[in-house]
Amino acid sequence: MLWLFNPLHVSSVLYVVQRMAQLSTLFVMLGLVVYVARRKVWAERGAAPDELIATALWLLLIGALAVLSKENGILLFWLIPVVEVTCFRGRWAGLENSLVKQLGRLALLTPAVLLVLIAVTQYDWLAAGFERRNFSLEERLLTQARVLWHYVYWILVPNNFAMAFQHDDIAISRSLFQPLTTFVSVLIWLALGAVLLAYRKRWPLLVFGTVFFLIAHIMESSFVPLEMVYEHRNYLPSIGLLIAVAGLVGQGLREHYSLKVMQIVCAVWLGLMAAMLSLRVNDWSDEVQLARTDVVRHPASARSHYFYGNALLRQHRHRESLGLSDGQATESLLLARHHFERMHQNNPSDIAALALLYYLDTRYFTALDTSGRWYERLLEQVQTSALQASDWNALDMLANCMGAGSCPTSPAKAMLLFDTIQRRFPESAKQVGYRYRFLEQTGAGPEQRVAALEALLKEHPSTLGYYQELILGYAELGDVQGMYSAVMRWVEHDRLRLYSSTIKSMFRDDANAAK
Numbered sequence: 001m002l003w004l005f006n007p008l009h010v011s012s013v014l015y016v017v018q019r020m021a022q023l024s025t026l027f028v029m030l031g032l033v034v035y036v037a038r039r040k041v042w043a044e045r046g047a048a049p050d051e052l053i054a055t056a057l058w059l060l061l062i063g064a065l066a067v068l069s070k071e072n073g074i075l076l077f078w079l080i081p082v083v084e085v086t087c088f089r090g091r092w093a094g095l096e097n098s099l100v101k102q103l104g105r106l107a108l109l110t111p112a113v114l115l116v117l118i119a120v121t122q123y124d125w126l127a128a129g130f131e132r133r134n135f136s137l138e139e140r141l142l143t144q145a146r147v148l149w150h151y152v153y154w155i156l157v158p159n160n161f162a163m164a165f166q167h168d169d170i171a172i173s174r175s176l177f178q179p180l181t182t183f184v185s186v187l188i189w190l191a192l193g194a195v196l197l198a199y200r201k202r203w204p205l206l207v208f209g210t211v212f213f214l215i216a217h218i219m220e221s222s223f224v225p226l227e228m229v230y231e232h233r234n235y236l237p238s239i240g241l242l243i244a245v246a247g248l249v250g251q252g253l254r255e256h257y258s259l260k261v262m263q264i265v266c267a268v269w270l271g272l273m274a275a276m277l278s279l280r281v282n283d284w285s286d287e288v289q290l291a292r293t294d295v296v297r298h299p300a301s302a303r304s305h306y307f308y309g310n311a312l313l314r315q316h317r318h319r320e321s322l323g324l325s326d327g328q329a330t331e332s333l334l335l336a337r338h339h340f341e342r343m344h345q346n347n348p349s350d351i352a353a354l355a356l357l358y359y360l361d362t363r364y365f366t367a368l369d370t371s372g373r374w375y376e377r378l379l380e381q382v383q384t385s386a387l388q389a390s391d392w393n394a395l396d397m398l399a400n401c402m403g404a405g406s407c408p409t410s411p412a413k414a415m416l417l418f419d420t421i422q423r424r425f426p427e428s429a430k431q432v433g434y435r436y437r438f439l440e441q442t443g444a445g446p447e448q449r450v451a452a453l454e455a456l457l458k459e460h461p462s463t464l465g466y467y468q469e470l471i472l473g474y475a476e477l478g479d480v481q482g483m484y485s486a487v488m489r490w491v492e493h494d495r496l497r498l499y500s501s502t503i504k505s506m507f508r509d510d511a512n513a514a515k
Contacts, residue, residue: 002242005273007280008154011165012232014284020070025236027066031059031076032083039088046093072219072236081107082215082240086200086208119223129225132386134349135172137223142173144221145185147229151217154231155238156245158276160283164294166303167229168347205251209244213237227388287311295339302347306390309339309356333364351391354378355398362407375413382420392430395421399434403441414438429460436466446476462493468502 003009012018038055041047047055059080066073085108090101119126127137135143147170154163173182196207216237220226253262283293291308298304313336315322319329337360344353358374385391401407402414418435421428436452450473453466467490474482487503494500 001270002246002273003239005270005277006155006238006242007158007160007273007277008163008231008238009235010163010277010280010284011230012235014281015165015232018232018235021232021235023069024066024073025239027062027069028073028076028079028236029239031062031066032079034058034062035080036083036087039084042093043088043091044094072216075216075219075236078108078111078215078218079212081105082208082211084108086204086211089204115218115222126223133225134386135228137225139172139174140225140228141223142176142182142186143170143228145189146170146173146181148214148217148221149185149188150229151234151237152213152241155234155241158273160276160280161297163231163280164298164301164304165231165290166294166298166301166307167231168303169298169300170229172228203248205244205247209240209242209247212240212243216240288315299342300346302343302350302353303390305339305343305346306350306352309336309343312336312339313356333360336360337365348377349381349385351378351381351385351387352394354381355391355394359394359398359401359407362409363401375409375417379417379420382417382424387425395434396430399437400441403438405442411438411442426459429456429463433463433466436469440469446473449473450477450482457489461489464490464494464499467499468506471506 012021034055038047038051042051059076063073063076066076081104084104085101088104090096090098090104092100123137130137130140133140150162150167150170153159171179173179176183176186192210196203196210200207214237216239217233220230220233249265250262253265257265284290288308288311291304291311294301294304295308312332315324316329316332316336319332324332337357340353340356340360343350344357347353354374354377358371358378361368361371361374387395398407399414399418402409415435415438418438421434433456436449436456439449439452450470453470453473456463456466457470467486470486471483471490474480474486490499490503
């Protein structure tokens with residue numbers, strides 16, 4: 001019930017893409033339940049070979065479903081040894097079996113050893129994955145030592161003011177002592193490990209919960225170059241921690257208090273959880289309300305200002321369908337600009353803030369005469385900063401606005417920006433797409449558009465969505481050979497035949513036109 005009512009899991013349930021986290025957790029827990037059910041039987045009477053094989057096959061099937069739901073479903077096969085070592089401890093056929101005990105320990109330690117070997121032997125490869133992040137591999141590992149304690153606090157204490165959709169206001173640990181809480185966090189983890197090792201027989205449930213929590217976080221809180229903090233990552237790890245806490249609290253109450261007192265304590269705790277859950281679900285009931293709540297509770301979070309500004313900007317763009325008055329629409333626009341500027345103040349190197357401020361000041365706030373300043377800063381930051389998904393989204397909006405003429409920008413300035421992005425991120429097809437869309441929207445001739453598309457598809461031939469535009473461009477030029485060459489390349493790279501119906505319809509239309 002503590003897990004079910006936990007307000008921390010609201011983002012896992014209500015943020016649609018995290019259905020994968022829910023499914024993965026479902027199958028991981030199913031696998032653990034299957035293992036425990038069979039293992040309890042084996043602990044008392046042992047197991048025949050056919051039982052072991054059948055259970056292994058079931059676990060492989062369930063594990064495959066967990067992995068297909070989300071990659072960290074593979075951790076099922078590491079969590080099973082956690083259960084074995086901490087709960088069953090080698091008991092087999094009514095006795096303690098040293099071979100079973102050693103096999104369990106080996107299964108638990110082997111993945112850890114392999115991870116250390118990978119980290120040592122493949123360090124350069126792992127570190128290269130962080131080139132597009134604003135933190136290094138070492139900085140991520142140090143920061144996670146602090147982040148994991150944040151997770152523990154959010155799981156155990158239902159404090160909605162500490163929770164948010166974005167947590168980029170948590171400082172990155174630049175060294176072991178910067179900030180000092182990094183060193184303290186590492187020290188406490190080491191001390192906790194020593195205590196659990198010393199009292200593993202006395203407190204097996206606490207050992208289980210802590211090890212389960214840490215291993216369930218190993219993929220998203222170690223050397224994989226992911227974003228630093230997200231609440232939904234606790235959907236599975238919190239189960240182990242809460243089982244341990246509920247068990248220990250229940251045991252302590254049972255030893256010192258009556259059943260009535262236990263019931264009251266549990267009712268109050270669950271009631272508090274349920275109340276905070278209800279309040280947080282209400283925050284998620286509306287996009288603007290959620291974004292506003294996050295900004296109020298986390299004013300230092302640049303991402304929270306971005307999401308609130310974006311929500312307000314959408315509100316302004318869809319003012320007619322939303323039934324907003326001119327005054328309300330203007331207020332939304334002004335507030336959006338305010339929060340993008342706050343975002344820039346919190347993180348001056350953030351590309352999204354600069355792109356959106358340039359977008360707004362060239363389109364709506366021309367009297368401020370600040371667009372030139374935003375353009376220069378944007379050009380400067382694009383050359384050095386790593387781009388996140390929000391940055392690409394903001395650049396998409398700006399490029400479309402430039403091409404449509406709504407954000408007045410000279411072709412020379414637009415092309416300079418696109419060239420800079422292309423040099424900085426040559427592996428991205430988006431940067432060439434900006435150039436093509438700008439040419440298309442500003443009425444450039446087919447020669448220029450075809451040249452831009454050919455340049456894009458030469459570097460990124462699997463960007464399938466642009467082949468149709470290329471064929472139409474060659475058609476405008478009357479170049480039949482170019483058309484058929486483009487079709488051949490399209491078919492060659494469309495290995496899944498996703499665009500077969502589109503190609504057929506184009507030639508069918510041509511045939512009908514000829515008739």
